[in-house]
Structures are given as C-alpha cells and as structure tokens.
Amino acid sequence: MGAFWQNGYVATSVSDVVRETGLNTASMYKEFGDKDGLFREALGYYRGHVIGPRYQILRDNPNLAGVETFLKNVLTGAAKTEYKGCLMMNHLAQKHAISPEAAEQVEAFCAEIESLVETALRNAQSDGDIAPDKDAKELASFIVFCVHGAVLYGRHDSKKDEISVFYDMIIGALKH
Amino acid sequence: MGAFWQNGYVATSVSDVVRETGLNTASMYKEFGDKDGLFREALGYYRGHVIGPRYQILRDNPNLAGVETFLKNVLTGAAKTEYKGCLMMNHLAQKHAISPEAAEQVEAFCAEIESLVETALRNAQSDGDIAPDKDAKELASFIVFCVHGAVLYGRHDSKKDEISVFYDMIIGALKH
DNA sequence: CCAATTTTAAAGTAGTTATTTTAAAACAGT
DNA sequence: ACTGTTTTAAAATAACTACTTTAAAATTGG
Numbered sequence: 001m002g003a004f005w006q007n008g009y010v011a012t013s014v015s016d017v018v019r020e021t022g023l024n025t026a027s028m029y030k031e032f033g034d035k036d037g038l039f040r041e042a043l044g045y046y047r048g049h050v051i052g053p054r055y056q057i058l059r060d061n062p063n064l065a066g067v068e069t070f071l072k073n074v075l076t077g078a079a080k081t082e083y084k085g086c087l088m089m090n091h092l093a094q095k096h097a098i099s100p101e102a103a104e105q106v107e108a109f110c111a112e113i114e115s116l117v118e119t120a121l122r123n124a125q126s127d128g129d130i131a132p133d134k135d136a137k138e139l140a141s142f143i144v145f146c147v148h149g150a151v152l153y154g155r156h157d158s159k160k161d162e163i164s165v166f167y168d169m170i171i172g173a174l175k176h
Numbered sequence: 177m178g179a180f181w182q183n184g185y186v187a188t189s190v191s192d193v194v195r196e197t198g199l200n201t202a203s204m205y206k207e208f209g210d211k212d213g214l215f216r217e218a219l220g221y222y223r224g225h226v227i228g229p230r231y232q233i234l235r236d237n238p239n240l241a242g243v244e245t246f247l248k249n250v251l252t253g254a255a256k257t258e259y260k261g262c263l264m265m266n267h268l269a270q271k272h273a274i275s276p277e278a279a280e281q282v283e284a285f286c287a288e289i290e291s292l293v294e295t296a297l298r299n300a301q302s303d304g305d306i307a308p309d310k311d312a313k314e315l316a317s318f319i320v321f322c323v324h325g326a327v328l329y330g331r332h333d334s335k336k337d338e339i340s341v342f343y344d345m346i347i348g349a350l351k352h
Numbered sequence: 353c354c355a356a357t358t359t360t361a362a363a364g365t366a367g368t369t370a371t372t373t374t375a376a377a378a379c380a381g382t
Numbered sequence: 383a384c385t386g387t388t389t390t391a392a393a394a395t396a397a398c399t400a401c402t403t404t405a406a407a408a409t410t411g412g
Contacts, residue, residue: 006272007273008273010273014371015370025371025390026372027388027389029370029371029372030389034371035369084271090270092328093265093266093267093269093331094183094184094270096182096183097183097184097187106332110332110333141333142341142345145325145326145342146322146325147325148325149321149324149325150321151328152265152268152327152328153320153324155269155271156282156283157286157317165318166317166321170349172348172352173348189400191398191400200360201360201402202359202361202401203360205400210400210401211400211401
C-alpha cells in the first residue's frame with residue numbers, strides 16, 4: 001500500500017508491491033485478479049484501517065465538538081503520517097490514471113465524509129452552536145474543501161509540519 | 177501539455193505527447209533532451225501562458241481588492257478550465273514520480289504565489305482592510321491552502337461546477 | 353541549380369510492464 | 383506413506399516504455 005500511497009497507481013509496478021509485501025506473484029494474481037484489483041484492495045484496507053477510524057469521531061459525536069476535534073486531527077495530523085497526503089485524495093489528482101471502479105471507490109468515500117460532516121453540522125445548528133441561517137450542506141462542502149487543502153498543502157509544504165493555524169479561521173467561518 | 181495535465185507525468189508516454197503535438201520524435205528529443213525536459217517545458221509554458229496570468233491581478237493590485245478578485249477568479253474558475261485541476265498542483269500529489277528539478281519548479285511557483293499574497297495582505301493591513309493583529313505570512317499560507325483545496329476539490333466534485341460559495345467564508349476569516 | 357544542413361519517417365534497441373505458464377515444493381487428508 | 387491440492391519460484395510472453403539510429407525528404411543559402 002505504501003508504494004501506491006507515495007508514488008501513485010501508475011508509478012507503482014506490480015513488482016514493487018510484490019517486493020513490498022513479500023507475496024508470491026502468482027498467488028497474488030489468483031487472489032486479486034489484476035493490478036487494479038490489488039489497488040482496490042489497498043483502497044479498501046486504507047479506508048477500513050487507516051483513514052476510516054479518523055472519521056469515527058464524527059459518528060460518535062455528530063455535533064460541533066465532533067467537527068472541531070475532527071478538524072483539529074486532520075489539520076495537525078496531515079503532515080505527520082508515514083507517507084504524505086492521503087492514499088485516496090492523492091488519486092483525485094490523477095483520476096484518469098486509475099480505473100473508473102477505483103475512482104468511484106475514492107469518490108464514494110468523499111461523499112460519505114461530506115454526509116457525516118453535514119449531519120454533525122445540522123445538529124450543531126439545532127444546538128445553536130453555529131450560524132443557523134447557513135446551508136449545512138454547503139458548510140459541509142466547505143469543510144471537505146478544507147480537508148482537500150490540508151491534504152495537498154500538507155504534502156507539499158515541507159517547512160510546515162502542522163497547519164493547525166488554519167483551525168480558528170475555519171471554525172470561525174462556520175460561526176458567523 | 178494536455179496529457180501531462182490530465183493524466184500526470186508517469187501516465188503520459190512520450191508517444192502520447194508526440195501524437196498530441198504532432199512533433200517528430202527525433203526533433204523533439206533534439207529540442208528537449210528527454211521526457212523530463214519535455215515536462216519541464218510544459219511546466220514553463222503553463223506557468224507563463226496559462227496559470228501565471230491569473231496571478232497578475234495580485235501584482236497589479238497588491239491589496240485586499242486584488243486578493244478578493246484573485247480568490248473569486250480561482251474559486252469560480254477552478255472547475256471551468258479545459259482540463260481539471262492545475263498542471264502544477266496535480267503533481268504535488270505525485271511529487272515522488274517526477275524529477276527533483278521539476279518538483280522544484282512546481283514548488284518555486286507555489287512559494288511565489290504565497291509571497292505575492294503575503295505582500296498584498298500586508299498592504300491590506302496598512303490600509304486597515306483586514307485584521308491587523310494577524311500574521312500576514314500565516315494568512316497568505318491560509319489563502320494558498322484554500323487554493324489547494326479549490327484545485328483538488330474542483331477536480332473531483334463533478335456535481336459542483338463552481339465553489340464560489342466558499343468565497344465569503346475565506347474573506348470573512350481574513351477580516352476578524 | 354547545387355551543396356549543406358535540417359527535418360522527417362521508420363525501424364531498431366534495450367529495458368520494463370502486467371500477466372501467464374511450467375513445474376517443483378509444500379501441505380493436506382486419509 | 384500416498385494422493386490430491388495448494389503454494390511457490392522461476393522462466394516465458396507479448397506489449398509497451400524511453401530513446402537512438404538510419405537514411406530518405408525537405409529546406410535552405412550561395
């Protein structure tokens with residue numbers, strides 16, 4: 001998975017994955033079918049074990065506190081992962097280079113995030129924690145938009161190992 | 177340039193470029209040396225003729241009005257370009273797959289943007305247009321961070337062809 | 353018009369790619 | 383211990399990669 005994460009789908013050869021995992025080439029093809037199946041497996045694992053858990057906070061706390069904690073985690077953690085960026089979002093920038101099925105897998109996850117955030121923000125509005133006159137869906141889009149920025153920004157700017165300075169600005173934008 | 181833009185460096189073969197440009201293979205190698213030279217040429221052209229001009233507004237108007245216009249252009253125009261995303265920023269997500277020289281070319285441009293925005297914001301503070309207690313450099317980072325978000329977000333979300341709804345939130349964050 | 357230079361098309365090279373095949377090795381159940 | 387199955391290593395394949403060479407065609411300058 002590391003190779004896909006760091007170098008992208010096209011720049012990662014099946015041999016790279018074989019070397020990295022220690023799997024046997026033939027049994028790998030029997031298990032996953034082809035390179036694309038292998039990549040989709042990596043996406044699934046990443047979603048289930050690496051990035052998915054980060055969003056659990058939004059499920060456990062579907063309110064402003066959950067959004068704040070989540071955002072703080074994303075903004076401070078973006079540059080601290082083993083590899084830079086996000087296996088999924090890195091591939092948003094090379095959508096045409098991966099299979100439609102894999103692309104759909106990535107986008108479905110983005111949609112799920114957006115929906116999680118939207119629910120939390122809707123509750124935050126009921127709680128009177130954020131501006132009630134704004135569209136929760138639009139605010140959720142804005143949060144995901146910022147997550148995208150964090151991913152790409154955190155990946156490229158090696159001088160900054162945390163971008164939490166933006167936290168107040170984003171939270172502030174939700175409130176008025 | 178289109179192939180590099182749409183598919184990324186690795187997923188673009190020299191044959192693709194030859195087909196796209198109509199250039200002769202041999203004369204292309206004589207002119208640009210190798211694939212990397214070709215890519216750097218594309219980066220240079222993109223910077224000079226495609227994306228560079230978009231930042232001219234910041235040079236002509238190094239103040240809040242310039243930043244506002246620039247942001248508006250970026251946020252409304254991100255999803256309207258011929259190809260999605262930005263030739264340069266798309267490659268920030270695959271930094272390891274391009275040459276160090278090309279990566280440096282991309283990062284130098286990012287640094288230049290950041291510096292342009294910083295100058296404009298510093299002037300905006302002198303003009304009393306934005307919060308004077310904030311660090312102009314940090315605010316400039318935030319703007320570039322948002323531009324990254326716009327690039328990646330605009331590339332992946334096909335349902336939204338403009339993300340200008342975020343404009344008010346970003347500008348608002350500068351002011352208080 | 354002719355010689356010199358540049359451009360072009362096309363074939364060729366050497367390496368890598370994803371994927372398959374072959375056949376030996378390991379393992380399983382009885 | 384033997385049989386059937388799975389796993390493994392290694393070689394083979396066919397397509398593609400970046401890149402080079404060859405030699406013909408076009409273009410230039412005097």
